[in-house]
Amino acid sequence: xxxxxxxxxxxxxxxxxxxRALTDYREFGEWFLVKLEGPFVPGQxxxxxxxxxxxxxxxxxxxxxxxxxxxxxxxxWAHPKSLDKAHYSEDxxxxxxxxxxxRLEKTAGGTLLRLTESxxxxxxxxxxxxxxxxxxxGWTEQMKNIxxxxxxxx
Amino acid sequence: MLIAxxxxxxxxxxxxxxxxxxxxxxxxxxxxxVLESAGLVRxxxxxxxxxxxxDPEAIRETRDYLQFISEQWDEALARLKAFVED
Numbered sequence: 495x496x497x498x499x500x501x502x503x504x505x506x507x508x509x510x511x512x513x514r515a516l517t518d519y520r521e522f523g524e525w526f527l528v529k530l531e532g533p534f535v536p537g538q539x540x541x542x543x544x545x546x547x548x549x550x551x552x553x554x555x556x557x558x559x560x561x562x563x564x565x566x567x568x569x570x571w572a573h574p575k576s577l578d579k580a581h582y583s584e585d586x587x588x589x590x591x592x593x594x595x596x597r598l599e600k601t602a603g604g605t606l607l608r609l610t611e612s613x614x615x616x617x618x619x620x621x622x623x624x625x626x627x628x629x630x631x632g633w634t635e636q637m638k639n640i641x642x643x644x645x646x647x648x
Numbered sequence: 649m650l651i652a653x654x655x656x657x658x659x660x661x662x663x664x665x666x667x668x669x670x671x672x673x674x675x676x677x678x679x680x681x682v683l684e685s686a687g688l689v690r691x692x693x694x695x696x697x698x699x700x701x702x703d704p705e706a707i708r709e710t711r712d713y714l715q716f717i718s719e720q721w722d723e724a725l726a727r728l729k730a731f732v733e734d
Contacts, residue, residue, distance in 0.1 A: 499718050503725050507732040515732050525731040526724055607728075609721060614714060618685070 497615035506604045513564045516596050528554045534569070536561050552577055553584050559593070568595040573617070590616045659692065659699035 505512055515521045519530040519540065530542035536558050544552040556569040572589040576582050592613035599606040662680065666673050680700055683689040691698040 496714060499714060499721060501718075501721055501725055503729060505729055505732055511732050512728075515728060521731075525727040527727070607725070609725065611717065611721070614717075617713070 498610060498612035499614075501609040503607050503609075504601065504603055504605070505607055509564050509598050509600050509605045512598055512605045512607060513567075516567050516598075517561060530554065534558045534561065534567075540569075549577060551579050551582055553586070555586060556594075564598055566595065566597055568593060570594070570613075590618070659694075659701040661694075661697040661699055663697065665700070 515525065517534055519533045522528070522534070523530050523542065523545070527546040528542045528544050530540055532540060534540050539555060539557050542554040544550060544554055552574070554571075556571040559568040559570060560566050570591045570593050572586040572591045574582060574586065574589065590613070592611050595610045595612075597608040597610075599608075662673060662677055665676050665680075669676065671679070680689060680691070684691060684700075689700050691700045693699075
């Protein structure tokens with residue numbers, strides 16, 4: 495059973511452009527779909543609110559770890575037990591956290607971005623119940639529908 | 649190894665799990681408690697002993713949660729790609 499998620503994506507943009515998109519809090523918000531209150535600073539907490547349709551009630555909060563210019567940007571954040579409006583709580587104290595790391599590498603085509611999110615082994619069983627595929631409502635389908643809608647109606 | 653024994657499907661007591669194992673009863677008990685706190689193993693008292701059973705739901709739930717988070721990242725990174733490549 496894996497305790498981490500790993501992603502690789504090739505971006506046709508210079509490393510400096512990708513770095514800015516990741517670490518400038520306004521640019522980050524544009525693609526992540528969150529409105530952040532202020533800049534990312536190592537050792538400090540950045541807060542905001544999700545702008546993804548249907549999830550505007552969700553608080554975004556992360557403790558910035560490392561910012562090694564154009565190489566590594568990392569932060570830790572908590573996973574709320576539920577994102578569903580009826581059960582969502584803004585109190586993230588005591589919740590398990592994961593580490594998100596963005597690593598950038600210059601390539602011939604632009605930038606290789608590697609994302610790792612780790613620490614899922616710390617999660618208790620009932621944390622995960624809501625996200626089980628057995629749930630009616632089909633979370634993944636809902637998200638896909640919203641994504642399609644947002645793409646068609648920017 | 650412990651999970652493999654428990655995967656047999658039947659609930660087992662610590663005594664039964666100790667049979668044929670190099671581990672001491674104490675080590676097995678400690679291991680079971682860790683698995684129990686992670687939600688992978690469930691226990692039920694039967695007389696003087698507890699019986700331990702593997703819970704496949706927890707594995708499925710973790711996999712589904714990871715799957716959910718993984719899909720969220722796929723979508724977010726696709727938006728990042730569109731954002732920087734425009």
